[in-house]
Amino acid sequence: MKAPLEDKHLSVADNSPKQVMRIDGISLTPEIFAKKYQKDGIPVVITGLLDSMNTWDLDFLREKLGNQKFPVRFNGWERYKKEKHLWNDIGSGVESRTLSFCEYADLLASQEAHKNDIYLGRCALKKTPLADTPELIEADAKLGLKMPGTSPNLWVCPGSHITPLHYDPLDGTLIQVYGEKRLVLFPPSQTYNLYPLSLFNYLWHGLKLRANYSQVYPENPDLVKFPKFKTALSNRYEVILKQGEILFIPAGWWHEVTSLGDGVVCSINRFWHVLPLTRATTSWNKWRLHLGALMTGPYIIKTWLAAIFSKDRDQKLRHLIQRL
Numbered sequence: 035m036k037a038p039l040e041d042k043h044l045s046v047a048d049n050s051p052k053q054v055m056r057i058d059g060i061s062l063t064p065e066i067f068a069k070k071y072q073k074d075g076i077p078v079v080i081t082g083l084l085d086s087m088n089t090w091d092l093d094f095l096r097e098k099l100g101n102q103k104f105p106v107r108f109n110g111w112e113r114y115k116k117e118k119h120l121w122n123d124i125g126s127g128v129e130s131r132t133l134s135f136c137e138y139a140d141l142l143a144s145q146e147a148h149k150n151d152i153y154l155g156r157c158a159l160k161k162t163p164l165a166d167t168p169e170l171i172e173a174d175a176k177l178g179l180k181m182p183g184t185s186p187n188l189w190v191c192p193g194s195h196i197t198p199l200h201y202d203p204l205d206g207t208l209i210q211v212y213g214e215k216r217l218v219l220f221p222p223s224q225t226y227n228l229y230p231l232s233l234f235n236y237l238w239h240g241l242k243l244r245a246n247y248s249q250v251y252p253e254n255p256d257l258v259k260f261p262k263f264k265t266a267l268s269n270r271y272e273v274i275l276k277q278g279e280i281l282f283i284p285a286g287w288w289h290e291v292t293s294l295g296d297g298v299v300c301s302i303n304r305f306w307h308v309l310p311l312t313r314a315t316t317s318w319n320k321w322r323l324h325l326g327a328l329m330t331g332p333y334i335i336k337t338w339l340a341a342i343f344s345k346d347r348d349q350k351l352r353h354l355i356q357r358l
Contacts, residue, residue, distance in 0.1 A: 051272035054219065054281070059083040064178020067282075068309075072179075072205070075284030075313055077219060077271065083176055084278040087169040090211040090300045092139055095190065098163045099135035104188075106133045109151040109195075118249045119231065124198060126156055127242035138190070142298050148192040155197075159302070160185040170209065170302065173280060179207070183305035193295035199228065199248040199288055203323045204305040206283040208291075210275045213299035215291050218252050219271040222286035222319050227266035236326045240333030245326050246319070252290055284308075286319035 059080040071078045088094060107128040113121050123129065133141075138154050141147040159165045170186060183204045193213065201222070208215075220228060228248040235243040250256075252270075255263050274294070275281050283289055285308045293299035308314035 051218070051270040054079055054217075054271050054273040056081055056279075059173070059176055059280070062176060064176070067177050071282055072284075073310060073313070075205075075222075075286070075308075077273075077284060077287060078282050079273060079275065080173075080177070080280040080282065081278070083173045083280060084169050084209070084211070087167070087211065087278070092142060092298050095300065096136055096139050101134040101136060102162060103132050103134055104138065104154055104157040105130035106138050107153045107155055109153055111151050114196075114251075118198070118247070118251075121243065123239075123242040124231075124247050125200060125244065127239075127244065142190075142192060145192075148194065148296075151192070151195055153195055154188070154190040156187045156189065156303075158185050159188050162188075164188075173209070174207075174304075177207070177280075177282070179205075179306050181307040181309065183307050186302050186304045189301045189303065191293050191299055193293050193297055193299055195293045195299070197291040199250060199252050199290040200244075200246050201225075201286050201288045201319055202246065202283070202305065203285055203317075203320045205285050205308055206303055206305050208275065208281040208283060209302040209304075210277055210279050210281075211300050211302055212277060213297060214277065214294045215275045215299060215301065216294055217273050217275060217281065217292075218290045219273070219283070220266055220288040221269055221271075222288075222317065224266040224269050224288065225286075225319055227262040228288055229260050229263070230322075233322065233326050233329060236329035236333070240330050244323075246323055248288065285314070286317050 054077050056079040059082045062080065070076070107126075107130045109128055118124070135154075138147070138152070141152055146152065165186070199218070199220075208217075229250055231243055231245050231247050231249060233245045235245060250260050250263050252263075257264055273281065308317065308320070314320060
């Protein structure tokens with residue numbers, strides 16, 4: 035898989051990334067976490083909180099999730115041959131199909147999911163046997179995070195899957211429960227050095243091409259077309275998130291996520307409203323997406339009405355809600 039315009043892509047090997055700090059979660063208190071990391075929005079990896087947790091491999095997930103239905107994204111690899119502004123959709127905007135977990139597990143086991151980049155992403159654990167996993171509840175309490183923006187979401191994918199460079203308007207915890215992921219991060223101050231997709235996409239494409247995604251391939255950037263990205267490289271962070279570790283990703287921090295290895299990779303994430311409120315109200319990245327949400331109103335209304343009057347109404351409404 036290679037990005038377009040390779041002849042214009044210049045080496046970035048001389049910009050060594052900074053490493054995200056790791057801390058031992060056993061001695062962590064909510065007060066320490068809030069003061070050192072949450073207050074100013076600083077990413078950090080927390081270790082040692084999930085050592086007693088079951089291994090969430092494919093057999094375990096088959097047993098627990100079985101025939102429950104989930105939306106599955108069929109990304110394909112062809113898109114990575116194009117510049118991102120030419121993509122038809124990205125992230126949660128990618129069209130999905132409803133499969134049982136066992137059907138998706140068969141695609142993973144047969145390598146079909148690897149060949150076509152098929153991804154079970156952002157699927158709520160609510161109403162599944164895994165919803166009340168004690169270790170996850172205890173980890174949330176250890177960090178003292180309050181005001182959840184979502185319930186825990188399940189992400190399962192083949193190794194080599196890439197979630198393109200983007201940011202979220204809420205704080206997030208990414209919990210690695212099987213396999214490893216590599217993350218490249220940039221602080222919110224680098225937003226316009228990362229060339230975000232246009233807000234006007236919300237008018238033409240609705241939720242399919244959101245403005246919180248970057249046009250740049252960070253591992254193979256076109257520095258002729260995106261010259262300011264070279265400035266962003268001096269503010270680049272990197273981390274390998276290992277099984278049993280938790281990464282706190284503050285709102286507005288850009289991150290690209292690559293699943294490692296040849297097997298199955300599984301994570302859980304949860305979004306949290308930004309605290310303290312001073313950090314939330316002064317985040318331009320957050321306000322950008324609020325503005326985008328207003329601009330996408332007509333598209334959502336049109337899509338919702340089309341779903342209401344379609345034959346497969348329930349499925350289409352589920353897919354629309356997942357995109358939101």
